[in-house]
Amino acid sequence: MKIIYLIKKGLQFFPPCLNQILFLNDLGMEVEVYHGKNSRFIDSLLDKRMIVHHTFKADRQSQNKLDQVINFLTFSREIKTLQKQLQQDAVLWIGNLETAMTMDSDSLSKREFVLNVLELYDEKTIYDRYLKKMATKAKLLICCEKHRAAIMQSRYKLENLPTVIPNKPYNFKIETSLSxxxxxxxxxxxxxxxxxxxxxxxxxxxxxxxxxxxxxxxxxxxxxxxxxxxxxxxxxxxxxxxxxxxxxxxxxxxxxxxxxxxxxxxxxxxxxxxxxxxxxxxxxxxxxxxxxxxxxxxxxxxxxxxxxxxxxxxxxxxxxxxxxxxxxxxxxxxxxxxxxxxxxxxxxxxxxxxxxxxxxxxxxx
Structure with a gap:
């Protein structure tokens, strides 16, 4: 079974996502990763492990509120185009809710996907409303803390408690390029x-x-x-x-x-x-x-x-x-x-x- 891992930003900003990718690789899974702009260290790490990975062209730092909206729309166009091209029998593993929100939800609902939720969102926010819509459609929902899992199960009327995976980073050798x-x-x-x-x-x-x-x-x-x-x-x-x-x-x-x-x-x-x-x-x-x-x-x-x-x-x-x-x-x-x-x-x-x-x-x- 092939896993396609998607994360909107560079993996240096999301150690739990990098962690999941590396352990999936350790367990012999075929993983292909689409990510934002990584640090050179992380790109090199993925290359050494021969993990196939691609950088989203639309990932860039926002300058202001208006620029954030433009960035969201530009990135959304890129990832929705990608969705149409992805291998249909592969399972999508989405690194965080912000990435999922840029995708075509109707298309996403028609295939198996894992949704990794890194935050516990306040009720009635745009994030909470989207998660309420998509939580029951995911093959598996992952969160990083047991109390969050209980709250999410209650709030989103989930049949099963979300799977809890703590935010323990991968224990790899430290190779730095400090200034x-x-x-x-x-x-x-x-x-x-x-x-x-x-x-x-x-x-x-x-x-x-x-x-x-x-x-x-x-x-x-x-x-x-x-x-x-x-x-x-x-x-x-x-x-x-x-x-x-x-x-x-x-x-x-x-x-x-x-x-x-x-x-x-x-x-x-x-x-x-x-x-x-x-x-x-x-x-x-x-x-x-x-x-x-x-x-x-x-x-x-x-x-x-x-x-x-x-x-x-x-x-x-x-x-x-x-x-x-x-x-x-x-x-x-x-x-x-x-x-x-x-x-x-x-x-x-x-x-x-x-x-x-x-x-x-x-x-x-």
Whole structure:
């Protein structure tokens, strides 16, 4: 059975999708991938594995709201044209809902497809309405967190619970091409005890209280490092003014960012409660931290307290409380080996290859 995997953007933006492709390849499945503009690292990775893959011509960065609409329509034309040409007896595996929404839904409904849902959408949004329309038509619906699966089953009146595959990235060898500037910054940090935040820098994942906590601890050996897309260009300087031992590394595409992850001592995973998607967050970063045995400081979201918190791999704190953050950091530092051992145990508790294999069994492959 051939699988055609479709994802609108480059795979560096969606580690769970890259993960699925690589494990399907490991399991001997014939996989052909259509994707947006990949990093050179990922294109090289797919080429080395001899995975046939193609880049969508219409994938480009939007400049404004109007440009987003133009991009959507241009991409939609390209993928709908492609749909007519795809092998009819192949199963389509769609990497995320945004990709599915650009496709011809009537044509999609007439063939077998797997729909991978990476987010939990607010009700009555355009995404929620589309998913309600298509969820029952998919051969299999995949999501990345058990509470999300239960909500989706109830909301979309699904006969079966969506299959849960956590966002644990593929454990491949790290081969990086980090810039000289970043390497220079890293070399200056090696003697520090690094507290790391990785991911997009947005208001729903506030970092101010972290630097305030570090300022309160007042130990110059503690360094706060963060990396990821940050649209507010003044924000890194603002954080550095609060706590001088702060370093922003910019955006480093996955999985190359793991070169930084392995150097840290504590990893941050913090989310507010502004959306259900945040409340039942499913961050791949908890597996990236735990891969290297790094303890974590996380917010109190149930999907964090029930995973890394329950394993003893993290201190789960109120990220609005500077004192709690400071106490959490100090507690981890004082009992580091215990947290590190628990992080390793958590990482090895999830067998991704087995989970993907179970998906194939459900599809009778």
């Amino acid at each position: 000289k500037d970043i390497r220079k910054k890293i070399s200056m940090l090696k003697s520090s005890f690094i507290i790391l935040y990785q991911g997009i820098v947005t208001p729903d994942r506030p970092l101010e209280k972290i630097v305030l906590a570090l300022k309160k601890i007042n130990n110059p050996e503690l360094c706060f490092v963060f990396m990821g897309k940050c649209d507010n260009k003044e924000y890194p300087d603002y954080l550095k003014k609060i706590y001088s031992e702060t370093c922003y590394l910019g955006y480093i595409p996955a999985p190359e960012h793991l070169e930084i992850t392995k150097l840290c001592h504590i990893g941050i995973a913090n989310y507010d409660y502004s959306t259900l998607n945040n409340v039942f967050c499913a961050p791949n970063k908890i597996y990236e931290y735990s891969r290297f045995g790094k303890p974590m400081l996380t917010s109190l979201n149930i999907s964090l307290t029930e995973t890394v918190g329950a394993y003893g791999a993290a201190e789960c704190v109120d990220f609005n409380d500077v004192d709690e953050i400071a106490q959490g950091i100090l507690k981890i530092k004082e009992n580091y080996k215990s947290y590190s051992d628990a992080a390793n145990a958590f990482y090895h508790s999830v067998d991704m290859k087995e989970l993907i294999e179970n998906v194939l069994h459900k599809l009778d492959w």
